[in-house]
Each structure stands twice: as structure tokens, then as C-alpha cells.
Amino acid sequence: MYLFGGNGHCKVVVDIIKKSNEYPIEGIFDDNPKFNAIFDIPVFKTKTLDFFIDKQLIISIGNNEIRKKISKKIPALYVKAIHPNAIVSYDVKINEGTVIMAGAILNASVYIGKHCIVNTGAVIDHDCSINDFVHISPNASLAGNVVVGEGTQIGIGASVIQGIKIGKWVTVGAGTVIIDDVPDFAVIVGNPGKIIKYNSIENE
């Protein structure tokens, strides 16, 4: 399999794949000239997108908007990666392109969309629904029945009480406590969370 994107997030994705032993990593694609190899894995420059058509791929880029753009451009056999030390309930649905990091806990009947990141130690409790291109940052916790819209980032250490609906392309700041629904594109911080501005997202 291959990875696309060679920054810090990529190193954590490499770790998951090596530990889960599911796929050998044949290379990482990144056009930045500063990368030649990441750990012992060669870095290649992109020549043609057709190369990826029959290749297993994960987009290893932390920015949700960029991950979406690249996934629309590159036709590949997207796969998911789940760290062996994540705890994933048996009826959780995880879609392609998504990575689940060490210590994450996904409880009963959780749904996770495509190209999501469930980062280190995040907790997603029963019946939550996480849409495509979402990032749940390290140590963030979602109580039961929370819905998170496309492209949203839940910041490091944030907490969301049960039954909340968070819109698309929202940014929930580090350590924020969400006790009410959050509209699309909001940037929300503090305890309790207050909206400070709105994201502008191109071609979402």
C-alpha cells in the first residue's frame, strides 16, 4: 500500500500500519523536495494520478479540507487503518480512508465516515455518527448520540455532551465544552463553548 502526504501525521499513520501488520507500505507520495525517506520508507514524487487506480492508499494529511480535495482528485483503492491498541466495539462501522489511532475508544453502534482521523486517546461513545473528513483530536470525548458534520475538527481535549449535533466544517477549540448544538462553519471555544467566528471553506 501507499500513503499520500509525508508530514507529522504521516509518521503516526505509518506507526499504525506497521503495528497492525495488515499491509506492507511500499512508499509515501509527497512532492515536497525535503522528503526522501520517512523512517525506512521511500518518498516518491507524484507523476500521474492514474498510477493510483489499482493501489491501496491512505491520505496521510491532517488538514480536513486538503484531505477532501485530494480524495476527489485521486482515484485509488482507499483503505482504513486501525491501531491494535484502539478499542473498537464489534458493531462499529468505519469507512475507507479513515485512521484510528492508539488508545482511541469507539463504543457500540458508532458510525465513522470516509477519510476521518480518530486521534490518540479520543473517546466516541455509543451511537455517535461522524461524517466524512472529520478529525477528532487527541483526548477529545464525545458522549452518546452526538452527530458531527463533514469536515469538522473537534479540538484536543474537547468534550461534547450527549445528543448534540455539530454542523459541517466547524472548528471546536482545544479544551472546549460543547453543551448546545453548533451551526455549520462555526469556530467555537471555551467552557461553555461560544462562537468566535466562522470558517470559510472553498468548494466544500
Ligand SMILES: CC(=O)SCCNC(=O)CCNC(=O)[C@H](O)C(C)(C)COP(=O)(O)OP(=O)(O)OC[C@H]1O[C@@H](n2cnc3c(N)ncnc32)[C@H](O)[C@@H]1OP(=O)(O)O
Ligand atoms: C496530534 C495533533 O497535533 S492533532 C491537532 C490538535 N489541535 C487542536 O486541537 C487545535 C485546536 N485549535 C484551537 O483551539 C485554536 O485556538 C482555534 C482554532 C480555536 C482558534 O485559532 P485562531 O483562529 O488562530 O484564533 P486565535 O488564536 O486568534 O484566538 C481568537 C480568540 O479565541 C481565544 N481562543 C483560541 N482558542 C481557544 C481555546 N481553545 N479555548 C479558549 N479560548 C480560545 C483566544 O485566546 C483569542 O481570544 P481574544 O480574542 O480574547 O484574544
